[in-house]
Amino acid sequence: MAEREVEASVIVPFFRAAATLQGCLEALVRQDTDVAYEIIAVDNVSDDASGDLAREMMRAHPDLLRVVTEETPGSYSARNAGLTAARGRLVLFTDADCRPAPSWMSSMVVELRDDLVLMVGGEVVADPEQRSLVARYSAREEVLSQSHTLRHPRGPFIQTANLGVRLADARAVDGFDATLFSGGDADFCWRLRRLRPAGALRLVGAAIVQHVHRETLWDLYRQYRRYGQSDVLLAKKHGASLPHTLVKLGVDFLRVVCSPILALLLAPFALVKRDVVVMLSPLLRAVRVLGRRRGQVQALLLPGRLHRA
Incomplete structure (x- = not known):
């Protein structure tokens, strides 16, 4: 046929x-x-x-x-x-x-x-x-x-x-x-x-x-770790500058350190809106930042250990 x-x-x-x-x-x-x-x-x-x-x-x-x-x-x-x-x-x-x-x-x-x-x-x-x-x-x-x-x-x-x-x-x-x-x-x-x-x-x-988005913090972290790995691999392949600078790393460090404080400051707004996502968004943003930076470092220092997870 x-x-x-x-x-x-x-x-x-x-x-x-x-x-x-x-x-x-x-x-x-x-x-x-x-x-x-x-x-x-x-x-x-x-x-x-x-x-x-x-x-x-x-x-x-x-x-x-x-x-x-x-x-x-x-x-x-x-x-x-x-x-x-x-x-x-x-x-x-x-x-x-x-x-x-x-x-x-x-x-x-x-x-x-x-x-x-x-x-x-x-x-x-x-x-x-x-x-x-x-x-x-x-x-x-x-x-x-x-x-x-x-x-x-x-x-x-x-x-x-x-x-x-x-x-x-x-x-x-x-x-x-x-x-x-x-x-x-x-x-x-x-x-x-x-x-x-x-x-x-x-x-x-x-x-x-x-x-269907990731459901857990660990999966969100792994998602952004992969993005960080691809940042470096794409920069190397296409001749672009690497996606990290001391200034950017410093800003990200402050973002992670300050995320609990921001979460507390946003708590009143979260209560008004009855939406806990508003309050916890700084912490979740920190998870994304940590995952991405970990992926970038891993791709730079241990490129042979990258895998689908």
Whole structure:
């Protein structure tokens, strides 16, 4: 039987994603669109139930969903495996902890059909059902908003949580740098922009994905530790100045030391608003700062010990 022709391929890497993967895949199979598309879920050798979950959904949607395996650790290795398997001329990326809106597919593809457009993306918003303190703080701070990446000092980029490109362009730059465990989306987008300097970067208002934020302080710390590692690795790879100075480190030290005092000062406002996140935001901000600085130091002094966690 001949394979069904598709215009777009959606690539979803996953690793230990049993808690969120089903919601992501269900959102993708229920897209409100006339676009012919496929979903490629890439199992990065998960040791939880997520692999079985993905294959069960594949059996339920055999014409729409495929599951491939990538044994090399790292989400960028997994995305490259997805690029190898993709059959659509357009490629959309999202993550296993994201749920694309019903209009996501159509909105992204319409923009990518414009030959002047190099890459497209949409906003990444918080899952409104999350109630943990850390998740509510991340939502308040809009920690994964594309507005941050579009203002990057080295040049704008779009996060792989919500990114669309042409397959030919992605293959022309040899896909993602699989040596990176974070920041690979920035590196990928910057190389695409060198490939087609005149190509437009377009943010699509209707192409929204909901993201399941970290729930614990430890996970928030690890998230920002990875960001710190990528700060250094990207600076080295792209010839930029390293993202730390004595002044900045001093400011961050004061921020961490003063965070309990700020929390106490904000307590009256938190009581008025009945929102403990307001009071504890300085402490949570300190966790982010500590994680990021730890990651930067680790990447500088112990680059051989970086890993996906």
